[in-house]
């Protein structure tokens with residue numbers, strides 16, 4: 001089987017979490033002799049050929065980061081240029097990943113993705129979703145890779161089933177919400193996280209405070 | 222001030238009609254057409270959180286909108302629906318609100334949220350042209366507004382003028 005993957009983040013490959021995840025997912029998908037091809041929306045000069053591939057292929061995966069509760073603007077822009085397919089049996093699945101950690105954060109976008117394939121004349125093949133992916137690229141190759149390793153099995157799973165079953169995905173993406181205890185613990189270590197961010201920002205060349213309010217004077221209440 | 226930001230074309234008949242109507246019935250309204258502006262999409266560089274906190278790296282006309290969000294009592298967007306969602310032109314505007322938040326996280330009502338950069342209660346609404354599932358749009362805007370510590374004033378079909386005017390007057 002051949003899978004066409006369209007990466008829908010505006011971030012270049014080297015810096016994108018979507019792509020680190022895809023590295024693993026692809027390996028899992030290909031382990032049994034399947035093939036994949038990955039195309040990138042951030043390469044805007046390739047949109048014409050991505051559109052052509054979209055029309056030619058009947059097994060497609062859109063991989064995207066959650067952007068303000070739904071699909072990123074660049075993905076919306078690309079989709080707006082597609083014409084719905086006619087009389088085809090193209091299947092579209094999704095890989096949706098986010099910064100916030102709880103699966104519940106991805107549900108609003110998921111409910112949109114469920115409706116999208118039929119608007120493009122295609123069938124819905126399920127959505128693999130997972131939170132807590134913000135730091136994958138920041139953490140560097142070793143720790144980052146550990147975070148995305150579980151996607152290998154999901155790639156294998158998708159190759160075998162050609163569908164992301166909801167129960168399987170829910171188990172993979174849990175927790176749906178954090179427990180009271182987890183929230184309490186997270187609040188306890190929160191000052192440490194803030195300190196870490198401060199140091200990290202300094203290293204990146206930040207001169208001010210992370211809480212600076214450059215437009216404060218404009219606020220009228 | 223009440224701000225209307227339209228991503229429709231100025232000569233769009235529905236757009237013209239609703240804006241005339243709003244101007245007639247509601248005082249202190251400012252209208253901005255993004256047709257006249259250059260607004261790019263977020264590139265996910267995170268510099269507005271980590272390098273120049275609160276300031277976007279992309280130098281285009283978006284900064285004007287960001288400042289207007291801070292100045293306005295309420296903001297209503299007008300957009301086309303494409304594939305059941307707001308057009309990319311409006312989604313790009315929403316994707317670039319990140320400078321209004323800080324990098325740091327906390328829990329609010331049981332879910333992870335960012336800290337807000339400014340103390341400001343945003344109120345935003347949506348007028349849409351075209352076909353879509355209103356229930357989904359309502360849910361989406363509500364969630365966006367939770368992320369901003371604001372309130373949704375709802376989503377309205379551009380043809381339901383009475384409903385739109387009532388909502389704006391009662392806000």
Ligand SMILES: Cc1cc2nc3c(=O)[nH]c(=O)nc-3n(C[C@H](O)[C@H](O)[C@H](O)COP(=O)(O)O)c2cc1C
Nearest residue numbers: 009016017018065066067068069098099100133134
């Ligand atoms: C403009 C923008 C909006 C985002 N909105 C959300 C959001 O609403 N919820 C969330 O959990 N993460 C959000 N994120 C975080 C990304 O989904 C997350 O960092 C993801 O791993 C980025 O993947 P990428 O590196 O492939 O772009 C947002 C990130 C950006 C840049």
